Structures are given as C-alpha cells and as structure tokens.
Amino acid sequence: MRQPELLAPAGSQTMLETALAFGADAVYAGQPRYSLRVRNNSFRDEITLGVGIEYAHSRGKQFFVVSNIFPHNSKLKTYLADMAPVIALKPDALIMADPGLIDMIRETWPDMPIHLSVQANTVNYAAVRFWKKLGIRRVILSRELSLDQVAEIRQECPDMELEVFVHGALCIAYSGRCLLSGYFNHRDPNQGACTNSCRWEYNPLPGKEAPDGDVYLLEEKQRAGSYMPIEEDEHGTYILNSKDLRAIEHVQRLTEIGIDSLKIEGRTKSPYYVARTCQTYRQAIDDAVAGRPLDPGLLRELDGLANRGYTGGFYERHPDREYQSYLKSHSESDRSLYVGDVMAYDAAGLAEIDVKNRFSVGDRIELIHPRGNLELTITTMQGKDSTPVNVAPGSGHRVSIPIPAGYEGAFVARFVAEHDQTPAILPNAPV
DSSP: OOOOEEEEEOSSHHHHHHHHHTTOSEEEEEOTTTSSOOSSOOOOSHHHHHHHHHHHHHTTOEEEEEEOOOOOHHHHHHHHHHHHHHHHTOOSEEEEOOHHHHHHHHHHOTTSOEEEOGGGOOOSHHHHHHHHHTTOOEEEOOTTOOHHHHHHHHHHOTTSEEEEEEEEOOOSSGGGOOOHHHHHHSOOGGGTOOOOGGGSOEEEOTTOOOTTSSEEEEEETTSTTOEEEEEOBTTBSOTTOBOEEEOGGGHHHHHHHTOSEEEEOOTTSOHHHHHHHHHHHHHHHHHHHHTOOOOTHHHHHHHTSOOSOEEOTTSSOOOGGGTBOOSOSSOOOOSEEEEEEEEEEOTTSEEEEEESSOEETTOEEEEEOTTOOEEEEOOOOBOGGGOBOSEEOSTTOEEEEEOOSSOTTOEEEEEOOTTOOOOSSOTTOOO
16 A cells, blocks of 8 residues: 655644654645744744755655635735745645635746645545646645545545545634634634634623523633623533544555545644654554554553544544533543653753653653653652752753653653543643
8 A cells, every 4th residue: 555644733843853753754834924823833934944844855854835824915915925935945835725826826836836725625526626627736635524535536536646634623614714713803713813712711601691591691711801692501611622633543544545645733732742643643654554453552642642532523424422522621631741851961861851741759751752652650850959859840940850861852741640630731831
C-alpha cells in the first residue's frame, strides 16, 4: 500500500521542529492576514515563514502555507503584493478556499501548487473533478464524510490527491463556517479572528427564565452582565462543545482507500500536543502500511492529551450523542498531564525542567522524545540554588531532577492515578 503523508500543524517554529522530529512528513502554517488563524501565530511575515520553509526543506520535508481566508474587498487589493514575497520562498503548496483568490494566484503564478482547503466543503466527486479542471492539485475533503463516501470519491477521482483530517477539534458548523464569534463579539471566524465561542463556559441565571419557561438567559464567565438566551436540559448548557476527532482507529482503512495525506488539526496547540499526536499517528501509519494491526496502546497515548472527549467523527455513523459533549467543556483526559520540558543538564548530571504544571517527588513520569519514550519515578528534586524541594508548583518555576543523559528537549508528562483529582489541564496552562 502507498504510505500516506502525515501532515502536522505548525503555529510556531518550535512546533514545526517538533512535528518533524516526531515523524511528520509535512507541516502547514498560516499567514495571519490571510488564513483562519490570526491569533497565536508566530509566522508573522515572510522572514519567519522563510526560516520555517528552509528548515523543512533542509530535512527533506514539505511546508504548506495556509491562505484560506474568505476575504472582503479590502483584502483583495493587497493580496497579490503581499503574496509575492511568500511565493518567492518556494512553499510546496498554498492551502486555499476562496475561488477569487485561487483565480488570482492561478493567473499570476500558474505553476504554484494549490491545495483546496476543507473550508471549501468538498463532499462529492463531482466537486473534486470541478476543482481539478481549475488546476487544483489536492482537495482536503470535508470532515462530514463517512469512510464509504471517501472511498467512493477516491474511486471516482483516482488522479487527484486527497487529504482528510484524522485528529483535532471539530466544529459545530459545517467544516468551520461558524458565525458564533462574529455574532457575539464581532470577531469573524471566516476572517481568521475566531474566539472559540463554542468553548466558552455558559452559566444559567436563576430567575431569568423566559415567559414560556423553556429558555434560560446565560452569562458567559468572562463577560459578566452580557446575557444570552439559550435552551437547557438536564445535561446542562454545553450544547456547543463538540467532542474532539480521533480517527487513529481508521488509519488502516484510509490507507487502504489510498488517501494521500492524513492531517492533524491544532495550530494553536502546544509543541507537546504536536509531539504526542505525530508520534502516535506515525506509528499507526507505519503499522498500516506494513500490514500490522493497530496497537491499542496508541489510543491510550492520545487519551493522555487534553481533550473534550473523543469521537470518530462522521467516518462511522453513530447516534448524535456520540459527537457532542453535553456535560462539560473541559478536558476529558485522565491518564497523564504535561508538566514540563527538559532544558539542559547541569554538571551534576541533573536535568533542568521548565515547569508547566505541578508535579512532585514520587510521581511517575514519562519522557517523550524522538529517540523513544522513557518512564521513570522522580526520586529527588532540587530547586533554586540546588535546594532540595518536594514539589514543582507550576508554570514559571524551574527544578532539576535525575534522568538519564540524552533527553534534552524531551517533554515531561506525569502519570495521573485514578484517585488523583488533578484536572488534566490547569487554568492558563499549555495544552
């Protein structure tokens, strides 16, 4: 079987380097002005993009630039001038959605490869054929397709590259075309300014029922005094929180179908997230190509990531409740917690840890590293000035612990016991 590409998000140079180190074949990053990730994007200009593209190419990998905004007229006027220095950097493809922008690129740079963004909502083989006639090299299929529907498109369009998402956030709108953020606070998701309104914490206000008694007025935690009507049942009010996509169990079938690229979502996530997902999906792809069955341990590895509960999405049809997290919006993870990064070793052979979340002497931890993961128990810990300490309190601290040499740059995850009530992700901590 043909080995599909593993495509990973790169919201920063560190994420890019992590993704490639942990098994990604290609990465994608957006331009803040012309992609749907204005926030939390370190690739601010052609200089930073150039560094990223050069780094990927030096390692024989590919770099795709995301330019998938649905622009208003004002951005059309600056688009070609802003794209000229980006095209000069020789990215391997542009990921685009808007027909007008696609036409402008095709006319100005006819040899520039274009991948059709999932935002274009391609759900049938006739649409794939249409885009091929316009010179599109690859179509990223809509998340709303089943495995059988994907297979039919592959059969009907054997000469078009096809890409699908296998992991990450799911939208409550059709493949991302959401208006909630624009409606609530005038930050348009389709212009790249989404504030993830579907993830907010909405609390019903007692005594604020509508006259019919069926609708509550809600107050979002960070927006006191701003009331919104919304329905509620016995499960609460988290009706907008889709579970996260995890399709690692479908990698074998997608490989057999002949999908060209399997994509991980998450340009606003942390390098730890990228390391974990790339490592697990890399193994799943390699096992599928070699004819080996899925390692059940990979599911457990992904359970260790912060998530809102997992679903296989639309690949296999399930009852609606399987897709939606009605009970809560925080992470469902209870296996492990990202607690730090290994920065360096001191003269005594102790590893310096940049702490992200709390951990203690006696905790069992896992070092996640491209050379392989290692589990061990923390026996001693030193704080500032080599003072013995028992606890690393959280973000902003640095401690030293004994771990074998050669794990510089490793991510540290603490195993969470079943009785441990520490949340899998703490407020303001990296995910």
